Amino acid sequence: MADVFKMPKLGETVTTGTVTRWLLAVGDPVAFDDPLLEVATDKVDSEIPSPYSGVLLEIMVPEGETVEVGAALARIGAPEEPGRASAAAAAPGPAPADAQSVRPLPVPSAAPAGNGRARLSPIVRQLAARHGIDLAAIQGSGATGRIRREDVEAAIARAAAPPAAAPPAAAPPAAAIPPVPPVTVPAPPGPRDEAQPLSRMRLTIGERMVESLRIAPHVWTSVEVDLQAVEEVRRRHKERFRREEGSSLTYLAFVARAACDALRAFPVVNSSLDMQAKTRVLHHYVNLGIAVDLSEQGLVVPVIRDADGLNLRGLARAIRAAADKANGGTFTPDDLAGSTFTITNPGPFGGYASAPIINQPNSAILSVNAVSRRPTAVGDAVAVHPMTILGFSYDHRAFDGVTASRFLSHLRDALQDRDWAAELGRIP
Amino acid sequence: MVERDLAVRMFEVMALMRAVEDRMVSMYRQGELLGSLYTGHWHEAIAVGTAAALRPADVLAPLHRDLGAHLWRGLEPWQVMASFMGKATSPTGGRDGTLHYGRLDLNIINPVSHIPNNYPVATGAAFALKYRGTDGVAMAYCGDGATSRGDFHEALNLAAVQSLPCVFIVENNQYAYSTPLALTTAAADFASKAVAYGMPGARVDGVDVFAVHEAAVAAVARARAGDGPSLIEAVTMRMHGHAEHDPAEYVPSELHETWAKRDPVEECGARLIELGYLGADGVAAVREQARTIALEHRSKALEMPMAEPDDEEGRVYAR
């Protein structure tokens, strides 16, 4: 009896994986620990060693396809008889091959009873992956129990409807939203167009952004901050900080520090919604996500765990480390999971203000924009200070405008009034 | 008798055909051509004598041994060489090659390799000339071998029953690749086959350009007058192989030896001297000039670029 290798769980919060590359072909011998395939989850690639020895008898999921954790990926075992082996030796097919039927004619009714569930068509897989439908929970209406497109569409519709008799399929908390309408096929590229395949990262980012905007009513607000006090401390401590830490003391570190305090003062901003359970989960810690741009090819959001336990220096170091990991591609799925609040920092690249998209399952996201010297009122006089706009997108299901404004005011006041020099240590 | 200017011009074009083909034989052996080389040695009188009977508005549907007809019309020797070399500047831009170098702007239909496909196509050209109310004529050429295929029969029959202004030339050079006449037809000759279609047929000495010309003029006049098609069988000998790669060892050497003495270009030159149209020096000069032109065109063709793919799928259909 052959062993079935299933999609591993590559990260605590991961529910699906994409097969990016098979490193062996059907018919190849496989030893325990041999690199078998490459899998991508979110934005992390992992090379998977085989837990079994034998011959790679069958590949059930082709490259490019995304399946649930636990889905069958391959069969490994003793070499099979010629009749069966020839069916298995076919190039990676879309559905798990019914090893008994060598003839290619489409006669599903001739498939042995119960094998119908094994035939997952491309559209069924795609819809299930996109909507997080657990195919194991679906009763197929096709011959011998095959899951048809309509069965998945019905499951999607059920998951969107309020829970009735049947338990809803495993869907993300935002289950109150109707299913995604069918994708329209754009016109093929013409002679002046250049088609570039979208990277996995691009696709993942796209899906997440669409999902976030779909489920959360985004409202944007902002606050203007006078960074004069921060700037003075930065100026005085810049050189020494650079010498000691090997990196510069950025505005972002100050904002992050102030934000952690503000989040403790306004716990609803640091919460996650569970619309299914109709609850809001307050997190009594701050896992701070920092969005890092990867050379304009995509974004990752590494998470600084327990950021509220770090002082300014500690946060600056943690931010630096997170950015280094992101740019070096050395982060793991767990590095990207578990944020309770996110800061994005397009500021260094210019931009007066920005309205970012919430990083689910957070309830809000803060943007740190460009700092520029502008006139501002100091008392009754006009001075030129380094000023900036902090942008704030929040989920209006979680809290309202007054809370948002108060949170931002707290943040602004912290930035403008706190004794930052004391945070860094007085220079004798 | 043909008047002087016409006779001299015919001689010049025959000499040019010979010089160009001799030059291309050398080029073939020097590896400058892409594939096979088909020549019309000993067909010069037929090619030129017939073409000289036509007007520019008349349509020609030649085959591979009729270079002289193309040259008479204004096709340049380098274009022929370019066609055999796969150059971008060939009449088909390199898309077809070897002998497929017609130019519709000169009213010459570019042939395909299936012979005599050009025969029915020529009837169509004749049909169009008549349809439009002109007195234009279409002239089609094929060899003894091609007369065996159905298209020969269908074209002659159609042309005759529709009374189309066609002249059909059968160049009987006695061999179809390795198939001698005796294995091609049991008929005594090809001219007689015309009777079966209800059209006149004539058999002429294919080496005598003046005889060929006279027969062609008569047939063309007939067609132009609306009296329908004719068949002319011009007899010669295929002095080279089917193509230059073919040593033609199946041809009895006596046949070659006999016909070697009947070089149409030399005979024309001799005739011109006899008629007082040119002196011996004049004749020699024409031949020398022809060889010079052939050399010049070779240099020109050699420098031309090879064909490169250029929106190939886009040019399958006409707009």
Next chain:
Amino acid sequence: MPAETGGVSYLEAITEALVSEMEADPDVFLIGEDVGQFGGAFKVTRGLLDRFGPRRVVDSPIAESGFTGLACGAALMGLRPVVEFQFADFISCAFDQIINNCSKQHYRTGSPIPVTFRAPFGARLRAGPTHSQSVEAYFAHIPGLKIVTPATPQDAAGLLISAIRDNNPVLYLESKYLYRRIEVPGPLSLDPVPIGSAKVVREGTTVSLLTYSVGVHQGLQAAEQLAGEGISVEVVDLRTLVPLDVVTIAASVNKTSRAVVLHEDARRLGYGAEIAATVQEECFWRLDGPVVRIAGKNTPIPTSPALEDAAVPQLPEIVSTLRRVATT
């Protein structure tokens, strides 16, 4: 000529289109066997000789290769021949001229050959193996030709007009089975129907039926029947086989996730093979099952009724196949 009152049949639509184009363009002429005095074996060209004269309506001897070559030569000179093959079966006599002279001409020389080849094709008339053939598969393979297969009187007229006006050789396959079987209320529109455009003749959501000619009518019948079972069949009339309207086909199959191809021609390398390959290339990731072909048997078309009926797709098989694909 079309009836003064009542409908316009498929056959009459062809005649109307021919007359209209011959009146509009003096370079259009007809050539074929029995097309003049006799009005054509199926009477498509009845009355045209009287109307246009023997210069423009040419009775040819039995010489398919000859008159096809003639048409090519005339077209090279700028005329617009409409060639009639009495039965599509006889087009094989002209294979050489079509393949070698006609189809390759523009590519080789840049000179267009604006010829239209009309050929009544298809079975179901008890006419036997050499009077019932479908020939589209051979010619679809050849670069340089276009192939149209109208299923309705309106498209029969519109596509013939487009074919005649097209500067390329167009093989116009008219269904002799449909000649007098279908009629639409007049008057007929004589607007050209673009070559290369398929048409969704019945919208549906469960399965796409991709078909042409007689198959369109069978498909519509099957769809009507299956609608009663809750199966919604989208019928796509391809109308042109070459060039194939991949955009319309892909949009339909991407919508329904199921594709069934139907044609009367024999299954093996019938044109359905090209359609099926194209569908799987374009729509694979949205398919709920394999692309299925319903086609004639791999035999010549027999004469005797029960034999012929068993050789070509019939309604029950079409219905059951669509049902199986939709529900399995």
